[in-house]
Amino acid sequence: MRLFIAEKPSLGRALVDVLPKPHQKNDGFIKAANGDVVTWCIGHLLEQAEPEAYNPDYKKWAVEHLPIVPTEWKLVVKASTKKQFTVVKKLIKQADVLVNMGDPDRVGQILIDEVINHCGVSKAQKAQVMRCLISDLNPAAVTKALNNLRKNTDFIPLATSALARARADWLYGINMTRLCTLQGRQSGYNGVLSIGRVQTPVLGLVVHRDLEIANFISKPFYEVVCQFKTPSGEFYQAKWLPSKACEPYMDEDNRVLSKALAMNVISRVQGQTGKIVKVSQDKKSTPAPLPYSLSALQIDAAKRYGMSAQTVLDTCQQLYERHKLITYPRSDCRYLPKEHLNDVPQVINAIAHSCAALNGAAKNANLSLQSKAWNDAKVSAHHAIIPTSKSIDMSRLSAAENNIYELVARQYLIQFYPPFEYVDKQIDTEVSGGLFIAKQKDVVSQGWKSLFPTKPNTQGDGEFSATSLPYVEKGDQVDCQQAELKEKQTTPPKFFTDATLLAAMTGIARYVTDASIKKVLRDTDGLGTEATRAGIIELLFKRQFLTRKGKDIRATEVGTQLICSLPTRMTIPDMTAHWESQLEAISQKEIKYAHFMDPITQSIDELINEVKVVTFTGLKGKGKPYKPKRTYKANKKTSFKK
Numbered sequence: 001m002r003l004f005i006a007e008k009p010s011l012g013r014a015l016v017d018v019l020p021k022p023h024q025k026n027d028g029f030i031k032a033a034n035g036d037v038v039t040w041c042i043g044h045l046l047e048q049a050e051p052e053a054y055n056p057d058y059k060k061w062a063v064e065h066l067p068i069v070p071t072e073w074k075l076v077v078k079a080s081t082k083k084q085f086t087v088v089k090k091l092i093k094q095a096d097v098l099v100n101m102g103d104p105d106r107v108g109q110i111l112i113d114e115v116i117n118h119c120g121v122s123k124a125q126k127a128q129v130m131r132c133l134i135s136d137l138n139p140a141a142v143t144k145a146l147n148n149l150r151k152n153t154d155f156i157p158l159a160t161s162a163l164a165r166a167r168a169d170w171l172y173g174i175n176m177t178r179l180c181t182l183q184g185r186q187s188g189y190n191g192v193l194s195i196g197r198v199q200t201p202v203l204g205l206v207v208h209r210d211l212e213i214a215n216f217i218s219k220p221f222y223e224v225v226c227q228f229k230t231p232s233g234e235f236y237q238a239k240w241l242p243s244k245a246c247e248p249y250m251d252e253d254n255r256v257l258s259k260a261l262a263m264n265v266i267s268r269v270q271g272q273t274g275k276i277v278k279v280s281q282d283k284k285s286t287p288a289p290l291p292y293s294l295s296a297l298q299i300d301a302a303k304r305y306g307m308s309a310q311t312v313l314d315t316c317q318q319l320y321e322r323h324k325l326i327t328y329p330r331s332d333c334r335y336l337p338k339e340h341l342n343d344v345p346q347v348i349n350a351i352a353h354s355c356a357a358l359n360g361a362a363k364n365a366n367l368s369l370q371s372k373a374w375n376d377a378k379v380s381a382h383h384a385i386i387p388t389s390k391s392i393d394m395s396r397l398s399a400a401e402n403n404i405y406e407l408v409a410r411q412y413l414i415q416f417y418p419p420f421e422y423v424d425k426q427i428d429t430e431v432s433g434g435l436f437i438a439k440q441k442d443v444v445s446q447g448w449k450s451l452f453p454t455k456p457n458t459q460g461d462g463e464f465s466a467t468s469l470p471y472v473e474k475g476d477q478v479d480c481q482q483a484e485l486k487e488k489q490t491t492p493p494k495f496f497t498d499a500t501l502l503a504a505m506t507g508i509a510r511y512v513t514d515a516s517i518k519k520v521l522r523d524t525d526g527l528g529t530e531a532t533r534a535g536i537i538e539l540l541f542k543r544q545f546l547t548r549k550g551k552d553i554r555a556t557e558v559g560t561q562l563i564c565s566l567p568t569r570m571t572i573p574d575m576t577a578h579w580e581s582q583l584e585a586i587s588q589k590e591i592k593y594a595h596f597m598d599p600i601t602q603s604i605d606e607l608i609n610e611v612k613v614v615t616f617t618g619l620k621g622k623g624k625p626y627k628p629k630r631t632y633k634a635n636k637k638t639s640f641k642k
Contacts, residue, residue, distance in 0.1 A: 003095035004038045004132065005088060005112050007102045010321040012040035014137040015101065017144060018146065028087030031292065035387035037091060045085040046114050048170050049074035052279050063182055063612065067175045067604050072168060075118055085115070092119045097128060100152050104133045104382040105330055106587065107531055109155050110162035131155055135328035137320065139390050158381065163586035164596050168579065172197040175604055176570070179611050180562075184623075187616040191623025193562060197576050198528045199536050200563075203545050204571035205504055205511060206496050207555045207563040216492035221255035222262035223486040226269060226436055227430060228478040235481070237438035238429050240265055255490070265434055266483040274431035276476040281426075285419035288448040290334035290373050291384035291411050294530040295506045297329075297404070302499035306551060307402050309502055309534035315400045316385070319408075323397065324390050325354070326408050328382055330531040335378035341370070346389035348416070351409045353391040358409055361451050365416035372416050386412045410451055417448035425469050431480050440469045495552035498537075505533050514574045527576055561618035567610045575603075 006012035012030070016023055019032035029039035047085075051058035053076065058065055077085045092098065098116060101362070102108030109131075116129065129152035134145045176195035184193045224240035242249075242256055249258040256262055292300070294313065301307040307315075317327035344367055352362035373384065387409045394402055421444040429436045472478070472602040504511060506526040512518045528536050545559030555563070563571045578624050585591045 001037045001095050002097045002099065003091050004036065004099045004101050005092075005115065006038065006040040007108050007111055008042060009040045009402055009621055011103070011134060011137070012038045014134065014139075014142050014324075015132075015146070018139050018143045028084050037095070037496060039088050039345060040084075040387065041088065041111060041115060042081045042084055044087065044111060045078060045081045046075040046118055048166065049076045051174060061182055061528070063179065066179055066608050067171075067601075068178075069171065069601055071434060075114060077118075086265065089116060089119045092116065092121060097130065098125070098152075099130045099132050099149065100155075101132045101134065104135050104328055105531060106158050106162040106165070106381075106529070108496045109381075110166070113152070113159045127153060127564065129153075135236070135322045135331075135382055136388050138390050141388070155381070157589045158159055158587045160593050161583045164279045164586055164593055165583050167597065168600050169197060171600060171604055175608060176200075176611065179608060180566070180614075180616075183611065183614055184616045184619055188349045188620035189616050189623050192256050193537075193616070193619075195570070196536075196539075197579065199539055199543075200566070200570055200578050202501070202505060202527055202536055203540055203555065203559055204563050205501070205573070206546060206553060207560050207571070209493060209496055210555050210560065213495065215491045218489045218491065219251075219257060220487055220489055221251070221257055222259050223256070223488065224262050224265050224269075225484050225486055226429075226431070226480050227482045227484075228436075228438075229481050230272060230470050230472055230478055231476060232470070236427065236438050237331075237468050238427065238438035241435045241437050241472075243435070251490075259485075259487070264639050268588060269326065269431040269434055269436075269480050270478050270483045272432050274429045274436070274478050274480055276427060276472050276474050276478065277435075278426070278428035279428045279472060279474055280424075282419060282424045283421065283444065284424050285421045285447075286478065287419045288371055288414040291336065291386050291415065292330050292385060292408060293334045294330055295332070295502055295526070296334065296639060297407060297411075298534065299499045299502050299506075300407055301404060302497065305400075305405070306498075307400065307403075308498050308537075310538045311400065312404065313534045315398075315404045318398075319401055319405055323392060323401070325388055325392060325405055327384075327386050327388060329385050331382045332530040333379060333382055334373070335375045336373050336383050338374050340386075341374060343389060344397040344416075347387050350389050350391040351387055354394055355406055355409055356394070357406060358413060358451075361410070361413050366418070367416055368634050369416050369418065371415040373501065399612050414448035414451055417451065418445065420447040420449045421445040427469055427472060429478060432435055438469055440467075442468070448527070495549075495554060497551045497553060501537065501553055505536075508573045508580075510579045511572070512574050512577050513572060517574050517578045526580065527573055528580075558619060561616065561622075565614055565616050565618060567607065567614070568608065570611075583589075 004012070004015055006015065016030045016032065016038050019036055019038070020034045022033055024031040029037055031037050051065075053074055054070050058068060092115075098121070100109070100112040100116070102110075102112040109474065116126065130149040131152040131154065132145055132149055134142055136142070153176050173196050177193065179194040180195050181191075184191070225237055226240070227235055227237050229235055242254070244254065246261060249261050250256055294316070297316070298307075298309045298312045301312045302309070313329070316326065319326045320329050348362050348365055348367065352359050385408055387405070394405075397405065423442045423444055425440040425442070427438040429438070464492070494500070505528060508517055508526045527533070537546075541548075542560070544556055547554055569575055579596075582591060582596045586593065586596060
């Protein structure tokens, strides 16, 4: 008997639909006519054991118990899914061949592997386990995945990475939450101070931004703009570019803070004759942005529709599981395998039939174009989120589902449109030793941007010109007709929104302060994973550490006091970003499990000693008494009903 173990019922049913009929439905599994059996988990059937499972004394929270570090890790069956686990275990013992059908990501891999291991499968049988990677629930795609099973052992590094993540999160969450809560009680705080290796630095991002805004002092800065007259009588404006000698009078953003310096420039150039020292005119092009990863989709949906990260994820799950209109949504990849090029006509046709707003765009797509999105080397367990070849009456979808499908479909269609093209013009003028720059950008061809009807003549930087620069040549003399002082004020950074907080979590390197850590991070390294970021943000709201004011995300008083009381390294993303980078290295077989876990155990010892002396006096009298049922809840995917 060949037993397929799906991560959740919807995935199991998608497989059953392509297996030979008749199907024999049973409690917790379905048997096909060819003898194949399909069963499923319901999200996680197993979970990390609580501290008291290692020592009954740990049921009571006490500083002297810390750190709690298991010598042999234990998993326990979740009480809520015990019945289904019993079904799966019985079938595993009867099976000749096992097939891991977890979602095509790190968590999906370990979720099924842990069940197989927990059921006492022999080493020889484990070596024969197969892996089925399904990212599209439509029958044709499922059949293709079924015919391309891989060895499950190929994914051991991915599973090891997931295992290291879960255990590291447990160690950090258990020990630091207990210690901070106990320290908080001593300071008069009534409640649990939840700490997590990802959630706490994310809260730190918001708190530090809020404090930066609150403490911001606006300062004036100065620009000099000159109007020049050409020999042919035409006019153009150019802005002064301060030289290196002006640096002592400038801030870190190269803004001139000295009014006297700016006025001196004006007095020197007013009414003087200048010379054109350089004229450039470069044709440039911008290729279409890649198809979406989940974070990229969440960011765009937040900007365009004001949707929260969790709402986008929930909507994507509906489009994937229920409607089968998009591929697997919890992807961190923005590339596609070249074999998908065979499906392009069907996908384009489905978009044309389903989405009236994109019907014309679909018909005008040039299928002979091939963007850089198709790159096998950039695709691992999963690929970018794209539409499937299934069409639907869009009236059956909710407003949110319509919006997300249209975003995904448009991002796919632009892969078959030419680049956006423009001409970048610049005139460099020298007057009395000062350099003045005039710039102009003109659109040549909208290309893929024609699919974005709003603001068609902008490129996001506001530099596309309404006026044209005159024709001049290098060496021409021009007259400075007028020199004008422009006084402006520095402005504080903006509060985080759903879009900007997600962007910060995704590209965390820019917020890392340690140069050695920043050096090893890639542009795509971030806090949390595609599957967990939305949940982390929502958790901070549930803990009442964050609140919303319109579109802005702000820290509450409790959230602010918590971050301000903790050691700095717990509140900045450096440590967590480095962990994420190492976890990725494990999945790529670049480092081993022990090289990651051993230093973490040591660092938790050090953090405990630091936090033992912390007081949370700013939280005195706040919070509500709460006796947690669980001391720690790992970052998990959304639970799924049977």
